Each structure stands twice: as structure tokens, then as C-alpha cells.
Amino acid sequence: MKVLVIGNGGREHALVWKLHQSPRVHTLYCAPGNPGIAELAECVPIAANDLNGLLQFAKEQALDLTVVGPEEPLTLGIVDAFQEAGLAVFGPDQQSAQLEGSKAFAKGIMAQVGIPTAAYADFTDLDAARRYVQEQGAPIVIKADGLAAGKGVTVAETVEEAEQALEEAMGQQIFGASGTRVVIEECLRGEEMTVLAFVDGETVRPMVPSQDHKPIFDGDLGPNTGGMGAYSPVPHLEAALPAITETILQPLASGLVQAGRPFRGILYAGLMMTAEGPKVIEFNVRFGDPEAQVILPRLKTDLLEIILATLNGSLATLPIEWHSEASVCVIAAAPGYPGPPTKGLPITLTEGTGEAAQLFHAGTRLQEGQLVTNGGRVFGVTAQGQDLEEARSRAYAAMERVQFKGKQFRQDIAAKALRR
Ligand code: AMP
Numbered sequence: 494m495k496v497l498v499i500g501n502g503g504r505e506h507a508l509v510w511k512l513h514q515s516p517r518v519h520t521l522y523c524a525p526g527n528p529g530i531a532e533l534a535e536c537v538p539i540a541a542n543d544l545n546g547l548l549q550f551a552k553e554q555a556l557d558l559t560v561v562g563p564e565e566p567l568t569l570g571i572v573d574a575f576q577e578a579g580l581a582v583f584g585p586d587q588q589s590a591q592l593e594g595s596k597a598f599a600k601g602i603m604a605q606v607g608i609p610t611a612a613y614a615d616f617t618d619l620d621a622a623r624r625y626v627q628e629q630g631a632p633i634v635i636k637a638d639g640l641a642a643g644k645g646v647t648v649a650e651t652v653e654e655a656e657q658a659l660e661e662a663m664g665q666q667i668f669g670a671s672g673t674r675v676v677i678e679e680c681l682r683g684e685e686m687t688v689l690a691f692v693d694g695e696t697v698r699p700m701v702p703s704q705d706h707k708p709i710f711d712g713d714l715g716p717n718t719g720g721m722g723a724y725s726p727v728p729h730l731e732a733a734l735p736a737i738t739e740t741i742l743q744p745l746a747s748g749l750v751q752a753g754r755p756f757r758g759i760l761y762a763g764l765m766m767t768a769e770g771p772k773v774i775e776f777n778v779r780f781g782d783p784e785a786q787v788i789l790p791r792l793k794t795d796l797l798e799i800i801l802a803t804l805n806g807s808l809a810t811l812p813i814e815w816h817s818e819a820s821v822c823v824i825a826a827a828p829g830y831p832g833p834p835t836k837g838l839p840i841t842l843t844e845g846t847g848e849a850a851q852l853f854h855a856g857t858r859l860q861e862g863q864l865v866t867n868g869g870r871v872f873g874v875t876a877q878g879q880d881l882e883e884a885r886s887r888a889y890a891a892m893e894r895v896q897f898k899g900k901q902f903r904q905d906i907a908a909k910a911l912r913r
């Protein structure tokens with residue numbers, strides 16, 4: 494089959510790496526891709542949000558399948574456009590993608606179906622939002638309603654901090670139109686876990702759980718990022734998986750079928766494991782990044798077969814197998830991240846220990862033959878091992894192979910599990 498992957502980050506490198514292993518994939522393209530992806534697929538210079546360009550390419554090449562990595566093309570309606578043209582495409586349609594594209598929409602569906610989540614209210618008026626924060630008190634969580642690359646959320650420990658976040662989102666509009674509407678939430682306490690699932694309408698097939706590390710600094714300090722590292726399994730929290738499927742994933746999928754808008758693709762549940770049980774922090778409609786980088790190496794079954802089964806509605810009967818090995822991904826980020834990262838810094842990749850690891854490229858670019866930084870998250874250094882300890886020490890050994898000025902990475906990825 495001729496397959497196109499859309500996107501250019503570490504998640505897409507992991508997707509391409511996995512699909513490249515499929516005996517049924519004979520030609521692999523990625524748009525726009527990155528220098529790491531270029532070693533496995535032909536990169537075509539079409540941006541992930543250029544729907545017309547992508548559609549034209551898919552028609553010209555008579556592609557058998559397109560796999561969408563990031564949320565933006567999904568929320569723009571790429572799946573609807575490809576389907577209208579009779580092209581096979583993996584991901585939810587524009588309406589279902591609202592689950593991620595609008596936090597207010599996601600909250601509405603959860604309330605309707607009875608899915609456990611933080612209490613909330615949403616506002617388009619700054620004064621009304623301020624009054625609500627003053628009534629509720631702190632801690633309290635302020636979220637830009639639209640997409641903000643994982644940075645639109647403030648967990649405010651004081652009312653002043655919450656008011657400042659409202660002023661920035663609604664007054665100064667630092668997230669643009671994404672922040673003119675805000676969701677204000679009850680602050681949940683607990684440990685976080687991500688559960689992804691393949692969903693073909695009614696059938697939900699959860700993947701192995703993983704845990705992301707959102708804050709930039711060790712000990713979960715500092716501002717949130719897109720994710721600084723991940724690991725899988727999550728031994729101290731995984732016992733909750735059946736309850737998560739039963740109270741969250743399945744009710745959502747069934748509720749969407751009943752509402753006449755079946756979800757097809759990957760459902761991402763960001764969860765807080767509270768004292769009262771798992772509660773939803775957010776839904777996304779695609780693989781997580783960095784979560785995909787630890788999960789895909791654990792997948793034993795051919796990813797292509799799972800995608801095809803999702804598209805033709807036969808997910809219920811497909812055997813899906815996982816490796817028992819543990820997997821750890823540590824992100825190497827550019828200086829400045831999660832603020833504006835320094836681009837154009839030369840990167841040196843050395844040989845050495847950690848040869849068994851995958852160096853998934855994220856924000857990299859070739860500039861006159863030299864690999865340079867080109868985004869906040871530069872590499873996802875990922876390794877497997879018999880257990881988390883082994884996977885972790887292999888990933889950190891491989892981190893030494895990636896050198897650039899001002900490299901930032903967390904030293905404590907997977908520490909929460911290893912402390913137990
Ligand atoms: P989100 O972009 O919705 O995933 O939020 C980013 C991060 O903010 C999450 O990973 C949590 O760490 C934190 N967060 C979001 N919502 C809440 C909440 N209601 N209570 C506590 N922390 C939250």
C-alpha cells in the first residue's frame with residue numbers, strides 16, 4: 494500500500510517508524526516530515542494544515558491510506574475532505590474533532606453522558622469570568638477554549654494568578670481567538686495518566702497506558718510544555734484501566750454513536766487519578782506526543798492492520814498484542830522552550846552507548862547539510878528494556894548522543910513509577 498503520514502514531529506517519526514515495519518506498506522510518504530523521517534519515508538514539502546495541497550497530492554499519487562498525526566488538520570476537516578474525494582483517511586471527522594478543538598464542547602458531551610470530570614463553567618466575558626474566580630477561590634484552573642499547543646492552561650494557586658491568566662487570555666488575547674472564550678475548572682488533585690484507544694464507532698480498544706511529564710522542570714515545576722517525556726507501562730496506576738474503559742472510554746464512544754456522530758480514530762484521554770477515581774482532564778483526537786513515542790515501540794501487532802480494521806469497523810475481532818517490555822522517552826528541548834525556542838543551533842549526533850535507542854526527530858531541520866534545531870522539542874530519545882529501570886537508563890545513556898547548545902531535558906522521567 495501507498496501510505497501518507499501527515500505531520501513533522503516526534504509522534505509522526507514514531508508513526509512512520511512503525512508503519513515502515515509493516516509488510517503491506519511498500520511506499521511511505523510524510524508531509525512535511527523532518528530529517529529523521531526522511532530516512533524512512535519520502536518527505537513532501539506540504540504543510541500539515543494545507544488541506545488543498547494534501548488532497549491534491551493524495552489524488553495525484555492515488556494513495557491507499559492517509560494517517561493524520563496532529564490535531565490541526567483534523568479540526569480543519571481534512572477527514573471530511575478526503576472522504577468526499579473517496580480517499581481512505583485515518584482520523585475523526587471535523588465534528589468529532591471538536592472533542593479536542595473546543596474544550597467547552599468536550600465538557601458538554603461529558604456532562605451529557607455522565608463522564609467523571611472537573612466541575613466547570615465557561616465564559617466569553619472577562620468581567621463575568623473574574624467574578625466567578627473570586628466566588629470560587631483558589632486553587633482553580635483557567636483554560637483557553639481553543640487550541641493552544643498544550644500551553645493554554647494555568648493551574649492557579651491564588652486568585653491573583655487566576656485573574657492574571659484571564660487578563661492574558663481574554664484581555665491581551667495572547668492565544669489569539671483560542672482564548673477569547675475560557676473554561677474555568679475545579680482543580681483536581683492526583684497523578685496523571687494517559688490512556689489512548691483505537692475506536693471504530695462502538696468498539697473501544699485501549700492501548701497500554703502511559704504517563705506524560707508536562708512541566709518543563711524536574712519535580713513537575715515550571716510552566717507546562719507539550720510534554721517533556723513519557724513512559725509505559727505505568728505499574729502503580731494501571732489497575733484502574735478496566736474502570737477507565739467502563740466509566741469513560743466506552744460511554745463516550747457509545748454516546749457519540751447514539752448522537753449520530755460515531756468517532757473513528759484515536760481517542761486520547763488525559764486523566765487525573767483522584768481519590769474518587771479517574772477523572773478526565775481532557776480528550777484529544779489523535780496520538781499523544783510524546784506518548785506515541787513510548788507506546789508504538791510496545792505495539793506488537795501491525796499498526797496498519799489496526800488502522801484498516803478501525804476504518805472498516807472490524808476492530809472488535811482483531812487480536813491486538815503488546816510487548817511486555819517497558820519503554821521510556823526523554824525529550825531534548827531547545828533553549829527558550831516552552832517560550833520561543835532558539836532555532837538554527839547546530840546538532841551533533843554521536844555514536845556510543847544507547848545504540849539500541851530510537852532518536853525520534855521532532856524540531857530538527859537540515860540547513861546546508863547541517864542538522865539544526867527547528868522547534869521547542871528537538872528530539873524524543875526513546876529506549877526499551879526489561880523493566881522501566883532498564884529502559885530509563887538506556888534512554889538517558891542515549892541522551893548523551895544528542896548534543897546542541899543549551900539542551901534542556903528532565904532528569905526525572907519515570908521517577909514517579911520507580912519511587913514505588
Ligand atoms: P490540558 O491542556 O487540558 O491537558 O492541561 C494541561 C495540564 O494542566 C494537565 O496535564 C494538568 O497537569 C493540568 N490541568 C488541567 N486541568 C486541570 C484540572 N482541572 N485540575 C488540575 N490540573 C489540571
Ligand code: GLY
Nearest residue numbers: 719720781782783
Ligand atoms: N502529550 C500531550 C499531548 O499530546 O497532548
